[in-house]
Amino acid sequence: MTPILTPARQRTLLALAGALVVMNLASFGFGEAPLETLGRIWAGTWGTPYGIGQVLFKAIPLLFTGVAFGVALRAGLFNIGSEGQLAMASLAAGFFASKLGAGLPWVVALPLVVAVAALVGGAFAAIAGAMRAKLGVHEIITSIMLNRSADVFLPWALAVGLSVDGVRTAPVAEGARVPPLERWFPSFTGSAASLAFPTAVIVAFAVHAWTRRSRIGRELEWVGQAATVCEAQGIDVARRRMQAMVLSGAIGGLTMMGTVLGYKGYYELGLGAGAGFSGIAVAMLGRGGPVQLTLAALLFGTLAQAGIAINARVPRDAMGVIEAVVILLMGAAAFASSQDEVKSPVPANRKETAG
Amino acid sequence: MVDAIAPRIELVGVSRRFGERLAVERMDLVLEPGRIHALIGENGAGKSTALKMVAGLVAPSEGSVRIGGEPLASVTPRAAMDRGVGMVHQHFMLVEPFTALENLILGVEPVHESAWSKLPLLGPLLFGGRLDLDAARTKARALASDAGLAVNLDARVSDLAVGEKQRLEILRVLYRGAKAILLDEPTAVLSPLEVTELYATLRRLAERGHTIAVVTHRLDEVVRFADDVTTMRRGVKVHAEKLDADARERATETIQRLTRAMMGGDVPETSRRPPIPADAAAVLELQSVHVAGVGSRCLTDVNLTLRSGEVVGVAGIEGNGQRELETVLAGLVRAESGAIRLDGAALFTDGGDKAAMVRDARARGLVVVLDDRHHDEMILDATVSDNLVVGDLGAGGLATSSAVATDEAAVSSRRFERFAVEPRDPGRRGRELSGGNQQKVVMARALDRNIRALVLGQPTRGVDVGTAHVIHEAVGDLAATGAAVLVLSADLNELRALSHRIVVLSEGRIVAELPPSATDEAIGRAMLGVTEDGEAAA
Numbered sequence: 096m097t098p099i100l101t102p103a104r105q106r107t108l109l110a111l112a113g114a115l116v117v118m119n120l121a122s123f124g125f126g127e128a129p130l131e132t133l134g135r136i137w138a139g140t141w142g143t144p145y146g147i148g149q150v151l152f153k154a155i156p157l158l159f160t161g162v163a164f165g166v167a168l169r170a171g172l173f174n175i176g177s178e179g180q181l182a183m184a185s186l187a188a189g190f191f192a193s194k195l196g197a198g199l200p201w202v203v204a205l206p207l208v209v210a211v212a213a214l215v216g217g218a219f220a221a222i223a224g225a226m227r228a229k230l231g232v233h234e235i236i237t238s239i240m241l242n243r244s245a246d247v248f249l250p251w252a253l254a255v256g257l258s259v260d261g262v263r264t265a266p267v268a269e270g271a272r273v274p275p276l277e278r279w280f281p282s283f284t285g286s287a288a289s290l291a292f293p294t295a296v297i298v299a300f301a302v303h304a305w306t307r308r309s310r311i312g313r314e315l316e317w318v319g320q321a322a323t324v325c326e327a328q329g330i331d332v333a334r335r336r337m338q339a340m341v342l343s344g345a346i347g348g349l350t351m352m353g354t355v356l357g358y359k360g361y362y363e364l365g366l367g368a369g370a371g372f373s374g375i376a377v378a379m380l381g382r383g384g385p386v387q388l389t390l391a392a393l394l395f396g397t398l399a400q401a402g403i404a405i406n407a408r409v410p411r412d413a414m415g416v417i418e419a420v421v422i423l424l425m426g427a428a429a430f431a432s433s434q435d436e437v438k439s440p441v442p443a444n445r446k447e448t449a450g
Numbered sequence: 451m452v453d454a455i456a457p458r459i460e461l462v463g464v465s466r467r468f469g470e471r472l473a474v475e476r477m478d479l480v481l482e483p484g485r486i487h488a489l490i491g492e493n494g495a496g497k498s499t500a501l502k503m504v505a506g507l508v509a510p511s512e513g514s515v516r517i518g519g520e521p522l523a524s525v526t527p528r529a530a531m532d533r534g535v536g537m538v539h540q541h542f543m544l545v546e547p548f549t550a551l552e553n554l555i556l557g558v559e560p561v562h563e564s565a566w567s568k569l570p571l572l573g574p575l576l577f578g579g580r581l582d583l584d585a586a587r588t589k590a591r592a593l594a595s596d597a598g599l600a601v602n603l604d605a606r607v608s609d610l611a612v613g614e615k616q617r618l619e620i621l622r623v624l625y626r627g628a629k630a631i632l633l634d635e636p637t638a639v640l641s642p643l644e645v646t647e648l649y650a651t652l653r654r655l656a657e658r659g660h661t662i663a664v665v666t667h668r669l670d671e672v673v674r675f676a677d678d679v680t681t682m683r684r685g686v687k688v689h690a691e692k693l694d695a696d697a698r699e700r701a702t703e704t705i706q707r708l709t710r711a712m713m714g715g716d717v718p719e720t721s722r723r724p725p726i727p728a729d730a731a732a733v734l735e736l737q738s739v740h741v742a743g744v745g746s747r748c749l750t751d752v753n754l755t756l757r758s759g760e761v762v763g764v765a766g767i768e769g770n771g772q773r774e775l776e777t778v779l780a781g782l783v784r785a786e787s788g789a790i791r792l793d794g795a796a797l798f799t800d801g802g803d804k805a806a807m808v809r810d811a812r813a814r815g816l817v818v819v820l821d822d823r824h825h826d827e828m829i830l831d832a833t834v835s836d837n838l839v840v841g842d843l844g845a846g847g848l849a850t851s852s853a854v855a856t857d858e859a860a861v862s863s864r865r866f867e868r869f870a871v872e873p874r875d876p877g878r879r880g881r882e883l884s885g886g887n888q889q890k891v892v893m894a895r896a897l898d899r900n901i902r903a904l905v906l907g908q909p910t911r912g913v914d915v916g917t918a919h920v921i922h923e924a925v926g927d928l929a930a931t932g933a934a935v936l937v938l939s940a941d942l943n944e945l946r947a948l949s950h951r952i953v954v955l956s957e958g959r960i961v962a963e964l965p966p967s968a969t970d971e972a973i974g975r976a977m978l979g980v981t982e983d984g985e986a987a988a
Contacts, residue, residue: 324826327825327827330840334805
């Protein structure tokens with residue numbers, strides 16, 4: 096019944112096309128033949144198996160942080176602290192993994208390390224969560240301040256003993272490594288894409304199902320929609336907010352699966368930095384569900400990889416401009432579609448009925 | 451003020467479709483200048499939608515809206531406003547932290563003019579735009595005194611009482627030059643005295659040539675104040691008449707006629723209150739309860755005992771402790787002193803957190819429906835089926851762990867059917883429902899809980915006659931099973947129909963206790979705190 100190209104999707108594609116045009120103009124400004132830049136981007140991303148692998152690799156942290164931000168947002172919380180949460184989790188779990196015995200089988204080592212990452216990420220987010228829930232201090236302020244705290248803490252912790260040379264931890268135990276995709280798909284050889292990508296997709300779907308189906312998940316969303324109603328109906332608003340924040344931090348912490356466990360094999364200062372903020376854009380674009388979220392992460396992953404592909408000719412910062420244009424145009428497309436529903440006599444196809 | 455020459459407003463064969471549902475079907479309607487036109491009908495009959503099409507808020511699916519003979523240029527509130535049509539919504543559209551005057555001029559701010567600001571291009575940018583609040587105040591004062599609308603222009607909107615907010619809304623559309631004023635259920639939130647005042651204002655405006663249209667559920671006020679009445683049922687206009695002196699004279703007959711048209715049949719009489727046995731035990735007791743508050747919004751030394759099977763009504767001017775009474779019983783605020791007991795056992799004694807207090811009271815059978823539907827009862831962005839179970843997940847019968855049990859669907863659909871919520875689709879968002887249907891959802895959820903004592907804040911505000919009747923019946927049935935019911939309502943007829951006795955709150959105190967047969971005047975005097983021999987509470 097529903098056509099695949101709904102007006103909303105047409106707009107999204109149009110927005111993407113618009114971004115391509117802008118990029119063309121921009122590269123023209125740098126003295127490049129426009130289509131040539133496009134060609135180079137294609138070759139560096141979706142045009143070759145290696146490029147695809149790199150896009151998937153870039154998308155891993157973005158998807159994790161996108162899911163993380165989205166969970167908190169459901170409860171009406173703005174967790175800007177993914178950046179600090181993922182950094183703390185990366186260091187802690189990286190260090191922990193380096194201390195594991197070399198002979199430990201992966202079925203034991205990997206879950207342990209991932210659990211430590213989630214625990215530390217969640218615990219670091221819990222500080223901001225508790226301050227919001229108990230004291231009413233806004234999480235935007237606290238989570239930004241906690242990001243800065245992590246910025247100061249990490250070099251100190253590495254300097255006083257968690258590192259081998261002051262900037263990086265010792266290599267993680269072999270059993271804790273997340274295997275690269277090239278093991279199954281040889282054409283990905285050389286790219287850093289690992290099993291962390293399918294894991295991130297599974298997490299996105301699992302979290303979505305959990306928020307739709309579980310009691311806590313549904314109450315989280317209600318708290319985000321109308322906290323006063325929840326309070327009057329006996330839902331523990333403070334506790335649900337706390338839970339959302341902790342879960343958000345824990346998922347943010349999983350980011351280290353892609354960077355520490357799937358790529359470098361150790362933690363070093365700055366590894367994964369920036370994903371915490373890009374994740375916000377991913378979450379905003381991918382608000383519809385796990386499929387949209389994954390597509391959004393792939394889009395930003397593509398842009399990040401494209402920046403590297405054209406770096407030799409066009410400054411990589413140009414991709415930052417394109418990223419901004421994408422966010423702007425996609426936002427405009429989403430807004431236009433939401434207006435559609437308000438104005439048109441026949442609203443766009445209604446969502447499925449519950450019950 | 452120049453006397454307004456209001457446009458004649460016509461709906462010609464207008465339909466409006468929402469999804470598969472026809473909210474309004476091929477409707478013809480004429481609103482004449484100088485007259486008060488009442489639009490009545492059950493919840494979801496399409497009254498509000500019809501007016502919203504006139505106000506440019508909703509586009510007709512077919513047919514045309516003509517204002518002064520011409521169709522609207524575009525479907526926007528601004529286009530309608532340019533043609534002199536303004537709407538006052540059921541839920542106020544005011545910026546709470548702004549003053550009344552600031553709300554008044556929002557979007558049409560008057561600015562100081564100077565020669566510099568007339569320079570092309572940069573003139574207005576650099577030299578224009580300084581607010582001329584004095585000009586605004588002068589204009590607002592003139593309009594207000596002319597229409598008889600008392601509004602404190604310099605007070606913050608958050609400090610205004612409901613009636614004053616509404617006067618401000620009316621003043622705002624007048625300020626924008628509206629000659630036709632559409633009001634969506636303006637009296638749902640008003641006390642009887644304020645209703646009379648509102649219609650006096652509307653009459654004055656009509657006499658000056660304004661076109662007035664009012665959506666309402668209260669047939670008594672239609673008969674008393676309206677000139678024309680149009681009745682809608684399920685999107686279709688089913689009845690229209692002009693109300694002359696004769697129709698007003700025979701008010702009861704007229705109301706019956708209108709009710710039949712609205713319902714497509716007769717409304718059964720509300721059942722009599724069953725008598726309370728002499729030995730009925732006390733169920734809900736309040737003993738010298740104090741709740742701190744601002745001004746008259748507090749409770750002072752409130753003593754009240756509800757016995758098994760008893761329905762007690764609470765009357766009072768809004769903001770005299772009703773909200774505090776509801777919230778203290780809901781467990782949302784803590785009494786400073788005093789005791790609240792349910793079936794003899796004290797409630798809210800331990801120092802648990804708010805959510806625990808709310809849940810504890812409910813688990814023991816004290817169910818409260820707060821009066822502010824959108825603030826406390828209905829999640830507008832959640833589906834109706836979700837709203838029907840909010841707060842009940844994890845309670846007996848529903849999910850007991852993190853996984854939601856399958857019988858939630860059964861509970862949800864049982865509640866959905868109880869008051870036949872319209873539209874017949876539990877997947878709709880709360881905000882897609884009319885106010886009355888939202889109330890049906892809220893009431894169905896509350897009444898389905900295990901109840902020893904029920905506290906209802908404005909249970910039928912904005913609800914049509916038929917549904918109000920069903921809700922009243924349910925309250926009666928509940929009392930017959932031995933539960934105690936406390937009803938807080940601005941509608942004295944409702945209190946009379948339901949209660950065994952009526953207590954009156956004034957400035958946070960119970961100042962009078964009256965039989966349901968008490969006259970409006972007697973109750974009204976008590977509301978104003980005028981005590982009288984023999985009627986004042988000890």
